[in-house]
Amino acid sequence: MIFGDQMRDDVVLRLLEGQSSLETSKFLDRLMELSSLEEAEHQFLVDPFDRSVALVFQMFQSSDLDPWDVDLSSFIEMFNERIDKAENIDLPSCGRMIRMAWSILRGQANSLIDRQERAMDFEEEVEWDFEGGWEAEFDDDEYNFSLGVMTGAADEALPSIFEGRIHREEGRPVTLGELLLGLQDASRLADEQRTRERIAKERREAHEKARERFSGSLHVEDLEGDLKRTWQALKARTRKSEPISLSDVADQMNRDSILHGLEEEEAITESQVTAFVSTLFLTNRGYISLGQESGYNGQIVLQDLWGESEDYDELTQRLHPTSDPTGAQNV
Known part of the structure; x- marks a missing residue:
């Protein structure tokens, strides 16, 4: 026993927060010095429990010690046990210990107030530019688990x-x-x-x-343009009033479309459809004549009825004086 029969080492140890042993406690020297002082307050008490509590509480009256190093919750538990088991309660001694415990509690409260005031002053003076990232959300348990999985320590x-x-x-x-x-x-x-x-x-x-x-139907929205292109393709592949096949006209229109930037596959389809539909309209309006050779799959043959004319718009005005060469023609 460190303090002899007049003290209880276990009580002293329980009151000291976070201390595993009195022999290694940082407060041991102060406790030994204070226990030997005759004028110390614990000297006026008789019960070893009371003397042990008073010894610890006296030591923390010093301003250089942190009152939070005293475990008041342990004191309350031990004090209640002592009251329950005691046959004769020494009220003056109990009052003395309660007064000393209140002094420790007040010191703890004052230290909290001081810390809060310092924290508020610090927040007012310092502006943090730190933006929390993954480091701020770092968790030791998650890191240890991940490390255990990667190293194999958690295999079992x-x-x-x-x-x-x-x-x-x-x-x-x-x-x-x-x-x-x-x-x-x-x-x-x-x-x-x-x-x-x-x-x-x-x-x-x-x-x-x-x-x-393809913005809309080729044969409706730009019908007049298709008729003009078909007539020009026919004039480019024939002399005067010589007949020409529909496939030759479509081939000429296909070449013209490719020269204007249309893809070859699309140009072939577009020229065939446009040539076929436009020749029907040109025949109906009197620009050309249309026929088909005899026999199986006979070629469709076209013939320009106005071989001397080289201008589509001029010919249109001659054939249809009331029509607008740039607009749609009603048929």
Whole structure:
């Protein structure tokens, strides 16, 4: 025993917050010095418990010690036990210990107030530019677990993690393995949804490009332009009033379209449709005549009825004086 029979070492140790042993305690020298003083307050008490409590409380009356190093909760527990077990209660001694405990409590409260005031002053004077990132959210437990998985230290514990039960508010409990399978299914569904959205986006973009290339029907919205292009292609491939096949006219229009920047595949389709439809209108309006050679798959033959005319707009005014060569012609 460090303090002899007149003190209780266990009481002193419990009152000292965070001290594992009196022999290694940082307060041992002060306690020994104070216990030998005859005028110290604990000398006026008789019970070893009372003397031990008073010794610790006296030491923390000094301003250079932190009152939070005293465990007042342990004092309350031990004091209640002493009252319950005591046959005769020494009220003056109890009052003395309560007064000393209150003094320690007041010191703890004052230290809290001082810390708060210093913190407020510090916040007013210093402006922090720190923006919390992943470092501010760092968690030791998560780091240690990840490190254990990577180094293999957690290999023995990992199987038990998947066997545990996860309880929800409703329904049966599920294992972590089942939960992971559910997450995999959710991930698969999310991938499928993203794929569908990507395909839909590609289709929309393709439709937009198609609409940009073909803004409406070629044979309605720009009919007069198609008629003029077809007539010019016919004039470019024939002399005077010599007959020419429809395929030759379409071929000439195909070349002209490619020269104007149209893709070859699109130019072929566009020229064939335009040439066929436009020749019907040109025949109806009296620009050309149309016939077909005899036999199976006989060629469609066109013939310019106005071989001497080289200007489509002028010829249109001659044939249809009331029509607008730049507008749509009613047929």
